[in-house]
Amino acid sequence: MAQTLNIVGGGMAGAEAAWQAAEAGIDVVLHEMRPKVATFAHRTGDLAEMVCSNSFRSDDDEQNAVGLLHWEMRAAKGLIMEMATRHRLPAGGALAVDRDPFAASVTERLRNHPKIRVESTEITSLPTDGHWIVATGPLTSGALAEAIRAETGQDALAFFDAIAPIVHFDSIDLSKAWMQSRYDKGETEEERTAYLNCPMDKATYDAFIDALLAADKAEFHDGETAQYFDGCLPIEVMAERGRETLRHGPMKPVGLTNPHQPEVKPHAVVQLRRDNKLGTLYNIVGFQTKMKYGAQADVLRMIPGLENARFARLGGIHRNTFLKSPVLLDGQMRLRSRPNIRFAGQITGVEGYVESAAMGLLAARLAVAEITGQTLPPVPETTAMGALVTHITGGADAKTFQPMNVNFGLFPPVTGLKAGRRGRKDRYKAYTDRAKADWTAWLSAAGSTVPA
Template sequence: MSKTLNIVGGGMAGSEAAWQAANAGLQVVLHEMRPKVETFAHRTGHLAEMVCSNSFRSDDSEQNAVGLLHWEMRAAGGIIMEMADRHRLPAGGALAVDRDPFAEAVTQKLTQHPNITVQALEITSLPTEGNWIFATGPLTSGALAEAIRAETGTEALAFFDAIAPIVHADSIDMSRAWMQSRYDKGETEEERTAYLNCPMDKATYEAFIDALLAAEKTAFKEGETAGYFDGCLPIEVMAERGRETLRFGPMKPIGLTNAHQPDVKPYAVVQLRRDNKLGTLYNIVGFQTKMKYGAQTEVLRMIPGLEEARFARLGGIHRNTFLNSPTLLDGQMRLKSRPNIRFAGQITGVEGYVESAAMGLLAARLAIGELTGTSIPEVPPTTAMGALVHHITGGADAKTFQPMNVNFGLFPPVDGLKSGRRGRKDRYKAYTDRAKSDWQGWLDAQTLPA
């Protein structure tokens, strides 16, 4: 078997994958279409160019899931974290990066590595031979996106990402909310209580609509157009069509009885649906939104039962290209229909620079194991890396799959810990202690450089 690994895309994921593979002795060809083919977002031809912000978010590896992901990538010898640490800026507990020197340093390290060849070449098809990692991100070129669509099906890619917020289950006030599927549909008790419901009276609904219409919204960037799908319209767009539109749409109260006040019929109901197998995350059904984050939290906390909600992900709408990974990728991050190809980075359905780089690191490690005949154990789902890859390759609901940041809601619970706000600090520390031990054990079980 050839020990050459081709990597398409020189962003965070592709750069990290190239570094990991080259340091393990593989010959790497890194295909990056820039600067030969430009995008509207990038300014340079550097590898690992940061285009959205200069922040890697929290660096707290004991109380924050993305900080834990930082720790795991450092432990695995990741180039993205090494260069981020080298070019960090003062930002309190966050890891902010001086973005241009950061990208220049990553580019220099990769182009000078004896096992890496960088080619300024646009890949427009899915190869049938060789070993490949595609890490082309949300700005995948049109030709390649069309090739992926042809291979995976027309529903596999989305180009405008209308995202609904996701709430941590233990932050929902169940003295106000209740569990019930509409009309009690379902053959089992689990099916009949599949939805979590938050009731509104008329005054609360009217105040909510007023706040929704007045909230500050995100404007589209130059070069983008707002083509909405009727099935996932932002709630502000629906409200603009008439004040009662939401009450006859995602907030309709029919078929539901408030378990706390069975004799009082709600004027409107906000429904949340479990978003992962663990039941630790709930998606606000039909609440795709383009409200800015600050306004979004204020408006959504007007919903009875969500007054103290903690959000695993806030809603939004932006151009994006991502796979329905739970359907298309196997546990090794390979395309099921073409197992010589792995996908990594944001195109797999993770959100954020760190998460993208992490999936590049993991895809490379899995490819190294396959190409060198080294046994690579399953990534523990108790780790930040493992929680993410398990989510995108099967833990998430394929029908409602949307890009996700790493968060503790993706982790298996730690037995015997208190839930709720007061126990959160101890619970998160238990998550991170367990993750660090399991991640180090996973690295130690390999014969690869770590």
């Protein structure tokens, strides 16, 4: 008798999980509450909607851990990476995505799959039987979040996630701003000019920091204490840590030359990255913010080139919940108290679009093996996939567990590097070479074909 896999949540993790299971011949019901039930951050009812940045970060699979994760997902025939590559935008060495066509393509592919049924339903309780993957992400509905808390007996941890503003390109003053990727990185002229740069001298930077610190900020509910993920800090929080913090972070001026004043080195630079294929929208890179809307627009218009900026979307902040996965999930990503339920995506404590989709891919493959009576070998922790799942299912210290991007610090050290080849570049290449070989072997042992 055929068994169905139910997946709750149609974000990056849920969409990838549905694809992987269906491609393996399993009937899938994908439960997505949108558009019937809206969230703070989503605008549409599309699956895999990108609600924050439009970047999948570095696509370098030899020197960057997230680029390696891209490679592993492509090797596993992942839908999210296929569609991201199809709808990529120029962004130097990063994989930036035209967000609306990307989500529309993922939605079309899943809705048209003969093994997938998409239902616009809100799941409000934890099922007691059947095979389930909960991939509801950071904006899990209140009813389901409460059911999870009631079942686990532990409070879900929480932090606050911020969203960056998006600007209409035709409102940017190009007599002050210019197009250039940092260090002219990229193989084509389009890639080498993928970012729009707005320079600041010291006086402008100091005035901007003063305004940023004084601006009205979003307030939290009584008793709530904000815990921010370090990779998505609001710019005000960074400024509060020191006046030079932003100038050494998202506003660093290195690797850029202002063609309007080539002899003058900017004190700081604000970068914007194309947000859609038409090039009509640009997001302000690293400028997640909790400023209230009125104050936000005023402060951002202090940036040279953005004095008359029109905003397609202002920044915002929302609460983000995740499980204490190291104590709640087993090595198969199953809830220990209800092993018929797996968790995947950001709710497990991974951070980022790619990491979320990767955990959806892995959860689906583990569920398929269980449904079909197969035994999969453990995912090698020397791979990006394995490093992430090991971290969230027991590798991290539960007492200090926080959302984590994939990084080489999660991998077992590489031993045996020859003398003279122990620099960071050689070390990272050794990590990625080892990971690719081990991931290829795992896919082969799991009955998968790695594309040439």
